[in-house]
Amino acid sequence: MIPKAETIMSGLRKNKNLEEMLYCCPDQLDARQDVSAKAGKHHKTTSRMTVKHDIMDDLDDWEIIAMNPFVQRSPLAAWHPVGLASAFPDLSLDNDCPRIAPSCKAFSIPSTSTGAPVEADIDLPGNLKDQVLVFKYKGKIHAIDHQCPHSSFPLSQGSLFDIEDFGVVLSAGLTCPKHGWSFDIFSGQADRGNYKLKVWEVQLRDPPVSTEDGSESTDKEVWVRRKQRIG
Numbered sequence: 001m002i003p004k005a006e007t008i009m010s011g012l013r014k015n016k017n018l019e020e021m022l023y024c025c026p027d028q029l030d031a032r033q034d035v036s037a038k039a040g041k042h043h044k045t046t047s048r049m050t051v052k053h054d055i056m057d058d059l060d061d062w063e064i065i066a067m068n069p070f071v072q073r074s075p076l077a078a079w080h081p082v083g084l085a086s087a088f089p090d091l092s093l094d095n096d097c098p099r100i101a102p103s104c105k106a107f108s109i110p111s112t113s114t115g116a117p118v119e120a121d122i123d124l125p126g127n128l129k130d131q132v133l134v135f136k137y138k139g140k141i142h143a144i145d146h147q148c149p150h151s152s153f154p155l156s157q158g159s160l161f162d163i164e165d166f167g168v169v170l171s172a173g174l175t176c177p178k179h180g181w182s183f184d185i186f187s188g189q190a191d192r193g194n195y196k197l198k199v200w201e202v203q204l205r206d207p208p209v210s211t212e213d214g215s216e217s218t219d220k221e222v223w224v225r226r227k228q229r230i231g
Contacts, residue, residue: 076228077111077226077228078114079224079225080107080109080116080117080223080224080225081117081221081222081223082105082107082117082134082143082222082224083105083134083221083222084207084219084221084222085136085141085204085219085220085221085222087105088103088104088134088135088136088141088222090136090138090139091103091104091136091137091160092137092138092139092160099157099158099159100135100155100158100159100160100174101122101123101156101157103135103136104122104133104134104135104156105119105122105133105134105135106119106120106122106125106132106133106134106146106154107119107120107131107132107134107224108127108130108131109131109224110130111130111226117132120146122154125146125154125156128145128146128147128152131145131146131147132144132145132146132200132224133155133156134202134222134224137160138172141202141204141222142199142202143199143200143201143224144174144183144185144188144197144199144200145197145200148176148178148183148197149183149195149196149197149198150176150179150181150190150193150195151176151178151179151181153176153177153178155174155176155183155197157176157177158174158175158176159174159175159177160172161173161174161182163184172185172186173191174197181193181195183195183197184197185197185199186199198226198227200224200226200227201224201225201227202222202223202224203222203223203224204221204222204223205220205221205223206221207219207220207221
């Protein structure tokens with residue numbers, strides 16, 4: 001955490017007023033005190049408000065949530081490693097197979113467990129409730145619920161497509177073959193009804209060890225976690 005954010009969070013733990021803390025970060029205020037005496041009180045107030053917005057921009061979502069007493073706080077979901085990015089072939093490069101099943105992976109990650117993910121058999125996935133489906137499409141790693149929110153069918157059997165408007169690609173979607181429903185893989189929005197596919201957060205991290213010859217690997221580790229709900 002950055003120093004100014006540490007100052008704020010420390011103050012919050014001591015039940016100090018947030019406004020007071022935002023106005024009392026010396027390193028930030030000093031950097032903006034090179035104003036002329038003609039500026040007066042209004043300029044100083046503006047400077048303080050700039051400091052406040054700068055600090056808020058530097059805070060993580062969970063820190064902002066922690067500052068809001070009206071937001072219901074829930075335990076943060078854990079990040080889970082699901083393999084190297086090179087293990088997920090780009091599905092946009094395979095025009096012969098519209099299904100994502102051969103090139104995707106599914107993992108069982110119970111919401112109440114902090115243990116390691118267990119890879120599921122794509123052909124016999126079993127209980128889909130706590131499974132995440134991970135795949136790469138057009139250079140981007142995606143992670144979504146394996147279970148279709150409409151029919152509980154495994155979405156690994158579905159097919160990907162581009163969402164276009166007059167030839168302009170706006171997003172990408174996944175069609176569930178059971179009833180033909182489609183979902184935006186970025187927002188989770190369905191093409192009909194009020195169903196919404198849960199989209200997971202994805203991070204690409206440097207691997208903890210280097211290659212056998214001592215050089216650093218250019219490959220990345222893929223980490224996923226359930227998207228945090230605010231409120």
